[in-house]
Amino acid sequence: HIYEGAKEASAAIAKTIATLIREKQQQGKPCVLGLATGSSPRLLYAELVRMHKEEGLSFQNVISFNLDEYYPIDADALQSYNRFMHSNLFDHVDIRRENIHIPDGTIAKDQVKAHCAAYEEKIEKAGGIDLQILGIGNNGHIGFNEPGSSLFSKTRLITLDNSTRLANSFEFQTVSQVPRLAITMGIQTILKAKKIILMAWGPLKAPVVQLAAEGAVTEQIPASLLQQHDDVSFFMDTAAGSEL
Numbered sequence: 001h002i003y004e005g006a007k008e009a010s011a012a013i014a015k016t017i018a019t020l021i022r023e024k025q026q027q028g029k030p031c032v033l034g035l036a037t038g039s040s041p042r043l044l045y046a047e048l049v050r051m052h053k054e055e056g057l058s059f060q061n062v063i064s065f066n067l068d069e070y071y072p073i074d075a076d077a078l079q080s081y082n083r084f085m086h087s088n089l090f091d092h093v094d095i096r097r098e099n100i101h102i103p104d105g106t107i108a109k110d111q112v113k114a115h116c117a118a119y120e121e122k123i124e125k126a127g128g129i130d131l132q133i134l135g136i137g138n139n140g141h142i143g144f145n146e147p148g149s150s151l152f153s154k155t156r157l158i159t160l161d162n163s164t165r166l167a168n169s170f171e172f173q174t175v176s177q178v179p180r181l182a183i184t185m186g187i188q189t190i191l192k193a194k195k196i197i198l199m200a201w202g203p204l205k206a207p208v209v210q211l212a213a214e215g216a217v218t219e220q221i222p223a224s225l226l227q228q229h230d231d232v233s234f235f236m237d238t239a240a241g242s243e244l
């Protein structure tokens with residue numbers, strides 16, 4: 001889906017999410033959303049907040065699972081994805097606090113494995129992810145699944161690529177302050193979602209969007225593994241879709 005700009009595309013994604021939330025509400029069921037961070041979903045979350053405030057869209061039945069978090073990082077650090085989600089979405093809507101799940105960047109290293117396994121279990125227990133929202137890294141990562149991530153990977157601790165640390169360094173004072181590790185849902189975790197929407201804006205994303213959508217299916221471009229899913233949509237602005 002190629003739109004004139006990120007704003008129009010984000011509004012269309014917000015509509016899809018709102019429809020799903022309302023459908024599930026009518027069925028008396030929870031709506032399980034997989035959520036992303038980074039700059040790409042900012043307009044989407046702003047639109048969802050607007051729909052909550054102006055159109056009465058309720059998040060009471062929403063259960064959310066975030067894709068990833070730096071490790072280690074304080075939950076309230078400026079760069080933490082925990083903080084990002086609260087300030088861009090959760091603090092402004094009526095989602096129940098107990099329904100929010102974000103990988104914990106503060107736990108002790110010897111507990112990370114158990115934390116990741118428990119995260120997977122919580123997703124299963126919630127009935128699986130109904131809709132997974134994704135951004136895409138310049139190197140093709142989804143969540144923090146860097147190139148080389150296995151198709152069968154689950155939520156785990158991962159070493160960030162230098163290119164990712166460099167790309168994300170604008171959020172920190174220097175690149176050396178960007179954590180070297182992160183906790184991320186795996187490729188398998190993502191592919192288990194019933195529906196997937198990937199967002200990409202701007203000319204810098206054009207080459208990787210082309211590889212992901214039209215190139216070979218390879219673990220070297222993790223987003224290309226999405227081609228194996230039967231309900232995945234890419235939402236782009238004209239610049240990000242210009243090499244398709």
Ligand code: GLP
Nearest residue numbers: 037038039040135136137143144
């Ligand atoms: C970040 C995040 C991803 C995000 C991607 C693109 O490092 N871990 O979840 O999708 O890189 O970020 P942005 O949306 O800022 O371009």
